[in-house]
Amino acid sequence: MKTTNEMHLNFPSISANEGFARAVVSAFAVQLDPTLDELCDLKTAVSEAVTNAIVHGYKDTIGTVYIDCRLLPDNSIQIKVRDRGCGIENIEQAMEPLYTTAGDERAGLGFAVMKSFTDKLKVQSRLGGGTTVTMEKTFSPRVRKNG
Amino acid sequence: MKTTNEMHLNFPSISANEGFARAVVSAFAVQLDPTLDELCDLKTAVSEAVTNAIVHGYKDTIGTVYIDCRLLPDNSIQIKVRDRGCGIENIEQAMEPLYTTAGDERAGLGFAVMKSFTDKLKVQSRLGGGTTVTMEKTFSPRVRKNG
Amino acid sequence: IGEIRRYLRDNNSIRVSRSLRDTAYKAMKAKEAFTNEHDREPSMDELAKILDIDRGDVVMALESIVDPVSLYEPVFS
Ligand SMILES: Nc1ncnc2c1ncn2[C@@H]1O[C@H](COP(=O)(O)OP(=O)(O)O)[C@@H](O)[C@H]1O
Ligand SMILES: Nc1ncnc2c1ncn2[C@@H]1O[C@H](COP(=O)(O)OP(=O)(O)O)[C@@H](O)[C@H]1O
Ligand SMILES: [Mg+2]
Numbered sequence: 001m002k003t004t005n006e007m008h009l010n011f012p013s014i015s016a017n018e019g020f021a022r023a024v025v026s027a028f029a030v031q032l033d034p035t036l037d038e039l040c041d042l043k044t045a046v047s048e049a050v051t052n053a054i055v056h057g058y059k060d061t062i063g064t065v066y067i068d069c070r071l072l073p074d075n076s077i078q079i080k081v082r083d084r085g086c087g088i089e090n091i092e093q094a095m096e097p098l099y100t101t102a103g104d105e106r107a108g109l110g111f112a113v114m115k116s117f118t119d120k121l122k123v124q125s126r127l128g129g130g131t132t133v134t135m136e137k138t139f140s141p142r143v144r145k146n147g
Numbered sequence: 148m149k150t151t152n153e154m155h156l157n158f159p160s161i162s163a164n165e166g167f168a169r170a171v172v173s174a175f176a177v178q179l180d181p182t183l184d185e186l187c188d189l190k191t192a193v194s195e196a197v198t199n200a201i202v203h204g205y206k207d208t209i210g211t212v213y214i215d216c217r218l219l220p221d222n223s224i225q226i227k228v229r230d231r232g233c234g235i236e237n238i239e240q241a242m243e244p245l246y247t248t249a250g251d252e253r254a255g256l257g258f259a260v261m262k263s264f265t266d267k268l269k270v271q272s273r274l275g276g277g278t279t280v281t282m283e284k285t286f287s288p289r290v291r292k293n294g
Numbered sequence: 295i296g297e298i299r300r301y302l303r304d305n306n307s308i309r310v311s312r313s314l315r316d317t318a319y320k321a322m323k324a325k326e327a328f329t330n331e332h333d334r335e336p337s338m339d340e341l342a343k344i345l346d347i348d349r350g351d352v353v354m355a356l357e358s359i360v361d362p363v364s365l366y367e368p369v370f371s
């Protein structure tokens with residue numbers, strides 16, 4: 001599908017940028033005129049992906065997190081969150097609800113949240129090469145006033 | 148000076164992205180806890196630079212606009228707005244207040260606004276190679292309540 | 295004059311962090327009112343129009359309260 005607008009962002013994997021990444025994605029998505037709830041869902045999903053890149057992908061190091069966003073003509077947005085961190089050994093297992101490698105610190109619900117708050121979720125990863133999470137979300141068409 | 152945080156953004160030179168660029172820069176600058184006035188000044192300056200890249204740099208074409216932001220430890224922000232468009236033949240002349248090549252459409256005050264709303268302004272350009280506008284702004288330190 | 299202006303700025307200007315929360319609060323109230331009246335949620339553009347601010351600023355304001363629910367609860371419950 002033809003892209004109507006796009007943006008590419010990158011920043012160091014420090015936690016101060018979690019909120020920033022969320023703000024950027026919503027400032028971009030707002031062009032599609034979503035409702036607050038739709039935008040909130042999207043932000044929550046993006047947060048989870050960015051947090052994972054920071055805390056799992058780059059663990060005890062600082063690396064670069066990449067975000068690529070595209071708007072598609074059917075009122076949907078595609079978001080890629082990429083890191084060049086440690087990668088995931090078993091993607092299926094990682095995506096299972098409650099599965100976490102972070103012990104008691106994390107709930108293991110990140111992927112479950114991404115899945116339920118977006119319409120499409122794809123995870124690609126290579127051990128030692130990094131992880132790319134691709135999410136898509138379509139916003140409801142606006143109800144016309146007096147229409 | 149050591150950078151404490153940074154971000155790099157790029158997007159196509161379409162006018163829908165003027166507001167987006169402004170929102171991204173302010174979402175990033177907000178980490179320095181500026182006042183509303185300070186943030187407003189910064190957004191206005193960024194708007195002018197991004198608009199110039201879109202309407203002058205890429206004129207009748209669509210190109211990529213690049214924004215690089217750095218936070219410095221003295222509570223200041225450095226913002227580069229870059230295009231690979233037509234470039235400026237005479238930078239000094241272009242920066243003169245009221246000078247414009249756009250006839251009646253524009254006021255020729257873009258650079259004047261950037262200069263007065265930031266603490267430092269540098270313009271680099273090469274004919275056919277593009278233009279880079281670098282701005283720096285230091286925010287007032289936070290005033291302690293009861294302090 | 296520059297010094298006076300700086301003084302005023304330092305002492306009287308509202309910090310963004312503080313005003314954002316006020317804006318977010320207004321946005322949540324406006325959303326509530328709109329939903330009651332129209333039986334559907336407002337879009338972000340509609341919300342920005344009601345509040346008469348830039349939609350980028352609405353986004354930023356909502357960002358200042360990471361989870362809107364946490365703002366909502368102490369006020370309405
Ligand atoms: N970007 C990533 N890089 C490396 N490993 C990851 C990444 N994202 C997720 N993982 C792995 O998948 C597991 C599950 O992720 P998630 O569902 O978000 O739960 P949590 O983050 O709470 O552990 C993580 O514990 C981690 O082992
Ligand atoms: N990014 C750019 N690429 C090419 N030319 C530029 C660029 N920015 C500014 N200029 C030139 O400098 C002139 C003055 O810019 P400015 O002060 O913003 O006034 P205005 O945009 O109203 O013309 C413009 O008319 C244009 O000729
Ligand atoms: Mg997680």
Ligand SMILES: [Mg+2]
Pocket residue numbers: 195198199253256257258
């Ligand atoms: Mg201009």
